[in-house]
Amino acid sequence: MTQFIKIIPLAALSMLLSTAGMASSIDANNRNPAGHPGTASEVSQDIKVTQVDNMFLPNEIRVTEGETIRFVVINKGDHRHEMVIGMMDNLRKIAKQRRKNPDEIPAEAGVMRLQPGEKGEIIWTFGQIGEIDFACPLPGHFKAMRGKIYVEKK
Numbered sequence: 001m002t003q004f005i006k007i008i009p010l011a012a013l014s015m016l017l018s019t020a021g022m023a024s025s026i027d028a029n030n031r032n033p034a035g036h037p038g039t040a041s042e043v044s045q046d047i048k049v050t051q052v053d054n055m056f057l058p059n060e061i062r063v064t065e066g067e068t069i070r071f072v073v074i075n076k077g078d079h080r081h082e083m084v085i086g087m088m089d090n091l092r093k094i095a096k097q098r099r100k101n102p103d104e105i106p107a108e109a110g111v112m113r114l115q116p117g118e119k120g121e122i123i124w125t126f127g128q129i130g131e132i133d134f135a136c137p138l139p140g141h142f143k144a145m146r147g148k149i150y151v152e153k154k
């Protein structure tokens, strides 16, 4: 019986390891260094972000470590846009998927697609100090439509 119980955490661990292997922006402690989707009750500030064709305004944002931000995003362009927060290697993967399937509904955590005139929100909790990227991964937008989030010490 004791042996059977010991098997369960090992199976769970191997599942975690295989997941980490697929996503290269997960660190050795199995955390995503870009952070993770947050909840409304944790939000410490709203930051407005405007999308135009093809850039974000502002394209440099400063937050503090561990902070949860509500990004209030409005698309003032004439084309649809997305906003994705993450490490650049991960954003590149998403951009590659969009090139193959531009009309696929975004399934990734913290990804939002807005039609012209639409407004949306992303609630995101940042982790440790560092530089995080955000971008619109849609074909023809990804190279220009990018920004940096500087996660600074409290």
Ligand SMILES: [Cu+2]
Residues within 6 Å of the ligand: 054, 080, 081, 082, 136, 137, 138, 141, 145
């Ligand atoms: Cu775009």
